Amino acid sequence: MDTQPISSVTTNAPIDTGAADLTVVQEAARLIGQSATPGVAITGTLRLMSQMLGLNRGRVLLPSDEDGLLAIRYSYGLTDQERKRGLYSFEEGVTGKVMKTGQQAVVQDVDQEPGFLFRTVDRATLPEGIVSYLAVPIMEGNLTVGVLAAHRLRMRPRAINADLVILRILATFIAQIIKINTLIEERTSHLREENQELKVALEQQQNNHGILGESAAVKDALLQITRVADTPVTVLLTGESGTGKERFSQILHLNSKRCDQPFLAINCAAIPEQLLESELFGHEKGAFTGATATKPGKIELANGGTLFLDEIGDLNMELQSKLLRVLEGQVIQRVGGTRDVPVDVRIVTATHKNLQEAVNQGTFRLDLFYRLNVFPVHLPPLRERDGDVRILARHFLLSANREYGRYTLFGRGVLERMESYNWPGNIRQLENVIKRAVLIALDGNISVSDIESILRQESVINKHLEAGQAAVSNYPRAAEPAATTRITEPGLVAPVAASSRPYRWVREDEEEQLLNALQQTGGNKTRAAALLGMSARQFRYRLDKLELTNAP
Template sequence: MPDSLDIADHSEYIVIRQAAEQIEEAHQPEEAITNILSLISRQMGLNRGRVLLREKGEHVLKAVYSFGLTDLEISRSRFADNEGISGKVMKMGMPVIIPNIDLEDDYLCRTVDRATLPQETVAFIATPILRKGRTVGVLAVNRLKNRSRSLDRDLGILKLIALFIGEILAVNAIIEKQTQVLKEENEQLRAMAVSQGSQYGIIGESPAVMGALSKAARAANVSVTVLLKGESGTGKEKFSRMLHMASSRQDGPFIAINCAAIPLELLESELFGHEKGAFTGATSTKPGKIEMAHRGTLFLDEIGDLDLGLQAKLLRVLEDRSITRIGSNKATPVDVRIIVASHKNLQESVNHGNFRLDLFYRLNVFPIELPALRDRDGDIRLLARHFLNQANQEYHQNVIFDRGALEFLERYEWPGNIRQLENVIKRAVLLAEDAQMITDALIQRIIREESGIVFNGAPPQAREPAALPPVTVHEEVRVVEPQYEVPMHNPPMSVRENVEMKRSYWKVSESEKDVLLQALERAHGNKSHAARMLNMTPRQYNYRFKKLGLS
């Protein structure tokens, strides 16, 4: 070792160097400080090291980090201010050396029983841990007195070690504070996203949907073309409406058009409009959807199905901000924000020559990937309850899920995504018969009736294949319209009568008596708690209770 070093002993140099390196691990203070305490024990014989810190809001010292102490010894290492040697060091902010603990009345032997220590002279050294001139803790060790180094020299090393530990604690406090700020900001963003999403009918709290909502919120007030990507039924139109309603264009029109639902020969006229006499049947001038969306938002769903010729015209609209009606030579300026969506992979369509590369670049400025329902952990249960409540209100029913139904809903892959889930639950509400409860068997039957439908090129599957019995070769595979199927809006009176008739003939099953009473007993007579145990609302529980004549 060079003579210029103040610390002559090589082992002391190693201790100081390696202890200083632990400051870099301040994000893991327990590991860093334990490593330091282990180091001084192995290299210098300063044993049973402990770092005592104040508990928040209390004037009590507690061993937070240690090396060589048992769990029981750690739990006993607690001192009030000015109590014992550690308490006095904390109170005075000055180090203390006890050459022989057996001769010191203030040494309490609280942390480590005297019988546990070697049966020879044992010393105790404690030094304050300082931060900006303030005592924040105490570093304390035991050592055998009969060592070659003096106690004063060991104290000098411990003062340096206490300085390193103080730095580790300070850096970690900064990291924790910044982390807490980030957590709070993320929670605020998450709450904002959830609030915004539910406001526009987007239900869910999974990381996948939160990410999509966050991106949509950032794009809402920016004049940029948004491309919504995702499978059919993932809620692209709801997201497009959210983008419109959360923007400065919310007072303008929102025009939606499905490019795959309109025949090619009519689509151009729908989009761009036409002049009177432009073609046979054009008996009057008609503005197109793009023109109608002036100062608002135009949502073009299934943009991947747009004809190449119309793609070129749409590109011109994006570049020139104007349209020309069929049969006219006059360009009409338009101020419109365009949002597009497609379940197709537009990059593959470009590679296959079915989509223009220049238009793809124009549309792909701000893409948002909408997650498939199977990738939205925890959201299926939220959505299922939401759709159940809607259907109960719409059809004047009082149906509930049994536990098996919810478990199956969460296991199923939902190739038709949210749209399929909603339709299945609406149908289940109308078909539920046994105690007006939706069972997993009913859900499976409804899905099996849809088994002939292909979603995005893939037949429906369950995450656990055994949960959904396969259709045998002797079964007729077809889409079956349920007896009580009704349109989403304004169902005809005859259907309403059928639903009411179905409800009037329904009776509570006698087999429910024991279940209701057992739940009430487990809930100690609290009907609301009993209802929650059975996955019911209090109103549903009380209805069954009265129907069965229970008291």
């Protein structure tokens, strides 16, 4: 047996690269271009080899997924029995050696080759004359992924070298089909898996009032919320930023008798103290410069419904006593007014701070603390919700794809990487990371390195943020625009823009970040905002403050 490069194979006959070869190549190319399945294209090619070139009983052997043995996957002119018998370990027989070495094999006379096994086709089945066996590797780059082999009668006018040339060309075609098919199979199984997970998530979302998560911690919080939803009890939601406190307060509202009335949310930390009072309690005409008309506050606007007060720990002492009065007497007085206005509003509060500690430090009223802390519900951080990262990630990928008109998938290892991250910004951070990954992903595939690079940027931003917060007194407490309050029609809960928080003060050193984001998104402000985890409004507000409104 020869296992040598084609150039060193010796034959007597002159090389024949005639019309038949050309026809075979053209037809094989056409089959590959048109066939939807590799089976049709490859079997068609093997048939052409037999009918046009006399390369009979052609077969393509690939390692099987189950046992790794080289098995006949496609063939022409073999019986079912013969196909089944054609199993080789790497290195076994002529075919196994081609797989092992990546070198072609030319057996001039199968009867004279001691290593020829006759495993697939009995000698008795082969023609009586001298039969040769040719086998070439199917290569993907430097890797041998299979073997293409066939018998031929030795005494034919056509040169063995010519057959080898054509076999190698066809092996290249077959390698391409197999590669494309493997990619399609991978994608299809990925999609099937994703589809299944999304179905489960959808069912779960419907059962869980739109809250995604399978973890015991989330289910427990949900159970507590739904239990007290229809009672007048005061609920305090605690948990790190981005754990879903506002979302849970919406569920509380929707499961209460007040669900047909408005739900309003306000973030006490995002509004300057001097504005917060009138924001909450409203003002009378002429109460202060600019108060040209009487305006009801959020408490009045939420009448009959629910008011969600986020970051309640940031309320100053004066507003704390005013709030206590609302809770105890269900009356308010507008700024500049003297008249008590009766209100019927359920107040749900949330904090990421330890209120008990604030009480100990004398910054939070003990009586208000007791009034609010009647039914505390703790929302665990994402890193403590076993299995939820995967469910949430798939969900956010789907919505980001919809939002940006993309069709992006998670590549291998991405979900595992995200599961191992500790998500200091919790669900909001996860959502933002996925949005950014969808925007930067090449070939519709989010890779682990895409995620790594975003997480690296995140850690820089987190450090900046921490520095920014530590130095907060150095910056004017510029308020976010009134976007922080969401008013909805009675009975409806407005979708909370994922990026509507965290509330950050505008800092001069943000300029570069904003401009970078604009550059990355070709000037699209909505996408640039998403890249930085802000709402479009927050982004425009910052551009405005930093006088970058006309930035490209």
